[in-house]
Amino acid sequence: MGDVWNLVILDPILNGLIGLSDILGFGLAIIVLTIIVRAIMTPLTLKQMKSTKALQTMQPKMQELQKKYGKNQQKLQQEMSKLYKEAGVNPLGCLWPMLVQFPVWIALYQAIIKLVAATPENLLDLSRHLYSSQAISSAIPVGSQFLWLNLGQPDFVLGILVAGTMWVQQKMTTAPSIDPAQRQMSSMMLLMTPLMFGFFALMFPSGLALFWLVSNLIGIVIQYFLGGGWGYLKLRSTNMVPKGASK
Amino acid sequence: MKFKALVSFIVVFSLGLGMLGCVGQAGPQGFSGVTCQNGILYVGSMEGTVLAVNPTARSGELAFPSSANGEWRCETITLPAAGASCGPSFQTAGIYGTPAVGEELLYIGTYGGDKGKIYALVEATGADRWLYPRGAGFIGAIVGGIVVDDDTVYVSSSDGRVYALDMTYGDFKWKFEPPSVDKVDKLWTSPTIAGDTIYVSTYEGYLYALSAQDGSLLPWSFQAEAGLVSSPLVYKDTIFVGSFDRNLYAVKIGCDEPLWKFSAGNWFWATPLVNEDVVYAGCLDGKVYAINAETGEQLWEFDAESPVVCSPVLVGDLLVVAAESGNVYVVNSKTGDGERIKNPEEDNKPSIDAPIRASFCAHEGMVYIRGQDNCLYAIDVNQKEIDWNFSLTME
Numbered sequence: 001m002g003d004v005w006n007l008v009i010l011d012p013i014l015n016g017l018i019g020l021s022d023i024l025g026f027g028l029a030i031i032v033l034t035i036i037v038r039a040i041m042t043p044l045t046l047k048q049m050k051s052t053k054a055l056q057t058m059q060p061k062m063q064e065l066q067k068k069y070g071k072n073q074q075k076l077q078q079e080m081s082k083l084y085k086e087a088g089v090n091p092l093g094c095l096w097p098m099l100v101q102f103p104v105w106i107a108l109y110q111a112i113i114k115l116v117a118a119t120p121e122n123l124l125d126l127s128r129h130l131y132s133s134q135a136i137s138s139a140i141p142v143g144s145q146f147l148w149l150n151l152g153q154p155d156f157v158l159g160i161l162v163a164g165t166m167w168v169q170q171k172m173t174t175a176p177s178i179d180p181a182q183r184q185m186s187s188m189m190l191l192m193t194p195l196m197f198g199f200f201a202l203m204f205p206s207g208l209a210l211f212w213l214v215s216n217l218i219g220i221v222i223q224y225f226l227g228g229g230w231g232y233l234k235l236r237s238t239n240m241v242p243k244g245a246s247k
Numbered sequence: 248m249k250f251k252a253l254v255s256f257i258v259v260f261s262l263g264l265g266m267l268g269c270v271g272q273a274g275p276q277g278f279s280g281v282t283c284q285n286g287i288l289y290v291g292s293m294e295g296t297v298l299a300v301n302p303t304a305r306s307g308e309l310a311f312p313s314s315a316n317g318e319w320r321c322e323t324i325t326l327p328a329a330g331a332s333c334g335p336s337f338q339t340a341g342i343y344g345t346p347a348v349g350e351e352l353l354y355i356g357t358y359g360g361d362k363g364k365i366y367a368l369v370e371a372t373g374a375d376r377w378l379y380p381r382g383a384g385f386i387g388a389i390v391g392g393i394v395v396d397d398d399t400v401y402v403s404s405s406d407g408r409v410y411a412l413d414m415t416y417g418d419f420k421w422k423f424e425p426p427s428v429d430k431v432d433k434l435w436t437s438p439t440i441a442g443d444t445i446y447v448s449t450y451e452g453y454l455y456a457l458s459a460q461d462g463s464l465l466p467w468s469f470q471a472e473a474g475l476v477s478s479p480l481v482y483k484d485t486i487f488v489g490s491f492d493r494n495l496y497a498v499k500i501g502c503d504e505p506l507w508k509f510s511a512g513n514w515f516w517a518t519p520l521v522n523e524d525v526v527y528a529g530c531l532d533g534k535v536y537a538i539n540a541e542t543g544e545q546l547w548e549f550d551a552e553s554p555v556v557c558s559p560v561l562v563g564d565l566l567v568v569a570a571e572s573g574n575v576y577v578v579n580s581k582t583g584d585g586e587r588i589k590n591p592e593e594d595n596k597p598s599i600d601a602p603i604r605a606s607f608c609a610h611e612g613m614v615y616i617r618g619q620d621n622c623l624y625a626i627d628v629n630q631k632e633i634d635w636n637f638s639l640t641m642e
Contacts, residue, residue, distance in 0.1 A: 118360070119275040120343055120390050120435060124556065124604070127514050127531045137473045137492035141450050144433075153361050 006129060009103055013037075014111040015131045021115070022139035027146025030112060030207060034214040037108060041101050042222070049227055052173070054089045105215075109208060115142050116205045118152040144207075151207035158209040163198025165216035170194065172223045172230060275358055280345030280392075280557070280606030281615045281623065284370070287317050288608070289353055291342030292639035293621040295324045297355055297366075299373060302613065302625060305637045319373035320641070324366065326359030326385075340364075344392035344437065345606050347400070349414045352376055354400050356389030363388040363404055367417055377417035379410070386410065391437035391478060392606075396459065401445060403434035409447055411462055421462035425449055437518075441481040448475035448488050454498060469498050471505075476514045482521040482540060487528075489515025495528050495536075497543060507543025511536065517558040517606075527566055527580070529555030535568050537583060547583030551576060556604040560614060562628045567614050569607060573597030575616065577631055588626055591633050598633070599624055 013033070020029035038045070061083060069076040084090070117123040123141065130136055144152040170190050201209035224230065279291030288300040301316040312318035324340040340357035347354045353368045362385040367376040380386060387406025394401045395414060403409045411420040425434075425447070438457075439446045444465065445457040452474045456465040473492035480487045485506060486498045495515045497506040512532030519528035525546065526538040531554040537546040553572030560567045566578040568585070575598040578585035588598040601620035608615055613634065616624045625634040 119341075119358075120278070121276060123435075124516065124531075124554075127516070127554070132493070132512075134472075134492065137490075140474060140491040150361070 005107075009107040010110055011129050011131070013104075013107045014114060014129050015133075015136055017111050017115060018130070018136050018139045018142065021142040022135060025146065026115065026142040026144065026151055026207065027149065027210065029142075030151075030210050031214050033108070034211055035218060037104055038215065038218045038222075041104065044100055045222060046226060049173075049223075051089065053227075054087060058083065058087055058089065108211065112207045112211055113205065116144065116152045116207045117141055118205050146210070149206045149210070151210065152205050154202050154204060155206035155209065156202065158206050158213060159198050159201035162201040162209050162212045162216065163194040165213060165220065166194040166197050167191075169216050169219045169223065172220065172227070275341035275343075275360075276619065277341035277343050277358065278556075278604035278619065279342040279355075279617065281608050281617055282345050282348060283608045283610040283615065284348040286610065288610075288615050288623070289346040289348065289370075290615075290617050290623060290639065291344075291346060291355060292641075293619070294639070294641055295339035295342065295357070296639070296641060297321045297324075297342070297346060297353070297368060297373065298639055299353075299370075300623060300637065302610070302615070305623075305625065306635050308635075311637070317371065321368055321373040321375075323641070324355075324357055326357060326362050326364070341388075343390040344402075347393040347395045349395040349400065352414065354393045354395065354402075354414075356391070356393055356402055356404075358388040358390060358405075359385075361388060361405065362386075365389065365393065365400070365402055365410075365412065365417070367400075367414075379412055379417045379419070381417070387433065390433075390435040394438055394440055396440045399459070401438045401440070401459075403436060403438055403447065405433040405435065407434055409434065409438055409445070409457070409462065411459075423447070423455075423457050423462040423464070425451070425453065425455060426464070436475070437478040439479045439481055439486075446479045446481060446486060448477065448479045450474040450476075450491075452490070454479060454486060454488065456500070467501050469503065469505075471496055476516055478518045480518050480521060482526075485540065487519050487521065487526055487540075489517075489519070489528070489530075493532075495519065495526070495538070497526075497540070506541075509536065509538050509543050509545070513554070516554075516556055520558055520561065522561055522580070525580070527559050527561075529557070529559055529568065531555065533570065535559055535566070535578065537580070549576070549578050549583045549585050557606045560607060560609045562609045562612060562614065565628055567607075567609065567626075567628060569603040569616055571602050571604060573599040573601055573603055573618065575599065575603070575614075575626060577628055586631060588631055588633065598626075 017029055017033050020032055065079045069079055114122055114126045117126055144150050149155050174186055174190055277293050281288050281290045291297050298320045299318050301318050304313040304316040304318060312320055326340050338359060340359050343358055344356045351370050353370045355366045357364050365379045369376055387404035389402060389404055391403045398414050400412050400414050409423040413420060436448045443459045445459050447455045452471040454469040456467050458465060471490050473490050475488050476491050477489035484500050488496050490496055491514060493511055493513055495509040499506050511530045514531045515528050516531050517529045519526050521540055524540045526540050529535050533551050533553050535549045535555055551568055551570035553570035556571050557569055564580050566580040568576045568578055575588040576585040590596040590598055599618045601618035603616060603618055605617045612628055614626045614628060621639045622636050623639055624636045627634045
């Protein structure tokens, strides 16, 4: 399984990143490859956004059904299915595009960690994944300097930027719930997840944090242009009804 | 509800941390080699300690440390943790370079992310003598070995510089910064001394010659087609060094073109060994090559079936080869015919049940190898068997 993973996903991404590093330098190569991968994934991202939006739009109706049939789970399920069918929405529709993208993000993450070669063990491990090509050989090991960053070491500023951009991206897409309990839960996650990734960014090589930062920025741009502006970021707390939801 | 949200966050956080941990960010483990001086073995452990081990005391299974037999273990060396950490603010130092022995002192370089220090310990007792830099300061992390010559110790560092220090007091003498450090700034190879000249190989593909007196750059340098991965070896007037382009270069000192290049299936990570005009080079493609030092012609190859990370060692006419799989082979240096050392417990297991990355040494027909299980193994080369093993883990 590990060999197949390396052959099909990890090694092409890793060697592609090395090839780009030879031309652009490692820092720019991370940015460009992240953009390329996100561009390839755009159809899936759009599909995911569409499904998520449709589900959010249906939320008031779903809550009505829950109130009405809350004590009869079987009836509730039937009515929910009917509702999904009428709206032409698959509740798992927002899940599978995310699942398809997940291995690619993992591979990109692995490729960056291996290429940063922060420890001698990482550098040794890198030798197992390289294509036999002069262009690849001459680009190894990649330089770790980019702007003020040593891409092999954690960076405080980048940690803050990762947390900040992740919060903005999440805030744009997280619909405030009408249910106070759910609202409290989602606002906690909205705060904690960026903090968590900010913390990771302070622990791991900044090459990886750069990848997260660029990925977040692209997510914000996609959301802004294709998802309808700043979305829920501009929504005031008093106006809790999600955009597009029928009252 | 707050409790539920908190639990959800902890679950997501743990999954995130687990995911990141699972997909490849392993911390530095260190692969310090073993060196032998006056019958005592010196080795750095994976716990950041340095030990003096007497083979006679170990084969006699005496309690460790047997100070009457010259054994000791120094305190765990710690360095400040890099970046944010949920653990302690100090981390155990990684030790990659083989300890170097000078007059009465033992030198060790430490690795702590972006920080490193050089420690000088009293050879007989393990007591601290000096450290560089003194106080709270650091130089870049140290991966290559320390070289001792005359009254000076030389070491290369991850900050891209070579440092020369007084061997007795640790006073700074000079430092050398390669002219082109904009691409790859770390020096993970060891400097090599030949006469009054120090040779340094860099990840940018340069071989530099420095004056041992003041660290000044001498007129000759050599540029390979790719970065140089191994430490240089000087034999007669030729330097042998491995490169990231999967070649072993032979470069006549003073020449701009290589004498020859020997191509293999992966990097020559380990410094080659030369004896009687034959170069023995272990390669990450799992083979050891015997090459004519003058012509670059292959004499034989031995397949160790796993990357060879550390340099082979000669014991008489026998070449001892350790593969990363844990297998150790005794190879006839003339013919390339080899025999695997058997695992004492199970025949189908590797000789040592742990990866081997650290350089090893030979003394009186025995070789001493530190495995990545943090154990020291003594192998009888003639008997082709493991004589004893000793855990370096502190209990």
